[in-house]
Amino acid sequence: MAFKPLVFSGVQPTGNLHLGNYLGAIKKFVELQNSHDCIYCVVDLHAITVWQDPAELTRNIREVTAAFLACGIDPKKHIIFNQSQVAEHAELAWIFNCVARLGWLNRMTQFKEKAGKDRENASVGLYAYPNLMAADILVYRATHVPVGEDQKQHLELSRDIAQKFNSDFKESIESRGFGEAFFPLPEPLIQGPATRVMSLRDGSKKMSKSDASDYSRINLTDDSDTIAQKVRKAKTDAEPLPSEQKGLEARPEADNLIGIYAALNDVNKADVLKEFGGAQFSAFKGSLVDLAVAKLGPIGAEMKRMVGDAAYIDGVLADGSSRAQIIAAETMKAVKDIVGFVRR
Ligand code: AMP
Numbered sequence: 196m197a198f199k200p201l202v203f204s205g206v207q208p209t210g211n212l213h214l215g216n217y218l219g220a221i222k223k224f225v226e227l228q229n230s231h232d233c234i235y236c237v238v239d240l241h242a243i244t245v246w247q248d249p250a251e252l253t254r255n256i257r258e259v260t261a262a263f264l265a266c267g268i269d270p271k272k273h274i275i276f277n278q279s280q281v282a283e284h285a286e287l288a289w290i291f292n293c294v295a296r297l298g299w300l301n302r303m304t305q306f307k308e309k310a311g312k313d314r315e316n317a318s319v320g321l322y323a324y325p326n327l328m329a330a331d332i333l334v335y336r337a338t339h340v341p342v343g344e345d346q347k348q349h350l351e352l353s354r355d356i357a358q359k360f361n362s363d364f365k366e367s368i369e370s371r372g373f374g375e376a377f378f379p380l381p382e383p384l385i386q387g388p389a390t391r392v393m394s395l396r397d398g399s400k401k402m403s404k405s406d407a408s409d410y411s412r413i414n415l416t417d418d419s420d421t422i423a424q425k426v427r428k429a430k431t432d433a434e435p436l437p438s439e440q441k442g443l444e445a446r447p448e449a450d451n452l453i454g455i456y457a458a459l460n461d462v463n464k465a466d467v468l469k470e471f472g473g474a475q476f477s478a479f480k481g482s483l484v485d486l487a488v489a490k491l492g493p494i495g496a497e498m499k500r501m502v503g504d505a506a507y508i509d510g511v512l513a514d515g516s517s518r519a520q521i522i523a524a525e526t527m528k529a530v531k532d533i534v535g536f537v538r539r
C-alpha cells in the first residue's frame with residue numbers, strides 16, 4: 196500500500212543546541228519543507244528519561260522551538276509542537292511496549308552509552324525510549340525521518356515495530372479495510388557531509404549537548420567572537436589539507452572540519468578540498484570562521500530575540516499541538532479498533 200509522504204522528526208529540549216543538531220537535523224528540516232508536509236516535534240517526554248530541572252526544561256522547550264523558527268521552519272504551512280501536548284504519543288508508546296521485544300531493546304547502543312555502568316539506576320523510560328520514538332513517528336504514519344547518524348539504530352527499531360504490528364494484526368487490519376499494512380515502514384533520511392559532526396576537541400567523539408567542555412561544540416546561540424575562538428582552538432593535526440577525500444582517512448579532525456564547511460556551504464567535501472587542498476589549517480580555519488559566523492550568526496540572534504517572547508512561542512506550540520492531535524487521534528482510533536479495544 197502506498198502511504199502519503201509525510202516527514203516527522205524530533206529534537207530533545209535538553210539545552211545547548213549545537214552545530215551537530217543544526218547540520219545533522221534542523222537544516223534538513225528546513226529544506227524538506229519545500230517538497231513535503233512536515234511535522235517537527237520538541238520531544239519533552241524523551242527529555243525526562245534523564246533528570247531535568249523543571250524551570251530549565253520549560254526554558255529549553257521554548258529554546259528549541261525558537262531554533263526551529265529562527266532556522267526558517269514555517270509553523271503555518273507545517274506543524275511545530277511539543278510532544279507532551281499530544282497524549283496520543285504516550286498512548287501509542289504503551290501499545291508498542293507490548294509489540295517490541297526485550298531482545299530488540301537490549302541491542303540499543305544509545306541506552307548502553309547513556310545508562311553507563313550504573314544500569315540498575317537508569318530510568319525505565321530511558322530503556323523504553325525507542326518505543327516512544329517509534330510512536331512519535333507512527334502516530335502520524337509518517338514515511339520519512341530526517342535525523343543524524345546516531346539515530347539510525349532507533350529508526351531501524353521503529354521499522355521493526357511497524358512491521359511486527361502490521362504482521363501480528365494482519366487479519367484485523369485487512370478486515371477493517373486498512374489494506375495489507377496499517378503502518379508505513381519509516382525511512383531514515385541521513386545524507387550529506389555532516390550526518391555525524393564530531394567534537395572540536397576530539398575527532399573520535401560526537402559533538403554533544405552534554406560534553407563538559409563548551410569548546411567541544413559550537414552552540415547555535417554563540418556570538419561571533421565565541422564561534423571564532425572555538426574554531427581557532429579546534430584540534431587539528433600538523434599536515435596541510437589534502438586535495439583528495441582519500442587523504443582525510445585516518446585524519447578525523449580534518450575530516451570533521453571539512454565536513455562542517457561543506458555542509459554549511461551546501462557543497463560536498465570534494466569541492467571543499469579542491470579549494471583548500473594544500474592549504475594550512477590556519478588559512479582554512481579563517482574561512483571556516485567567516486562562513487560559520489555568516490550562517491549561524493543570524494540564527495543565534497533571532498533565537499535570542501524570540502525566546503524573549505514566550506507568549507508567541509507558546510502560541511505556536513499550542514496551535515501546532517491542536518493540529519497534530521487531530522491526526523494522532525485519528526490513528527489511535529484505528530489502532531484501538533485493530534487491537535480489539537472497546538471504545539466510545
Ligand atoms: P538530540 O539533541 O539528541 O535530540 O538530537 C536532535 C537531532 O540532532 C537528531 O536528529 C540527532 O541525530 C542530531 N544530532 C545530534 N548530535 C549530532 C551530531 N553530533 N552530528 C549530527 N547530528 C546530530
Ligand code: TRP
Nearest residue numbers: 203204205206207238241328331
Ligand atoms: N531520539 C531522537 C534524538 O535523541 C529524538 C527523537 C525523538 C526523534 N523522537 C523522534 C527523532 C522521532 C526523529 C523521530 O535525537
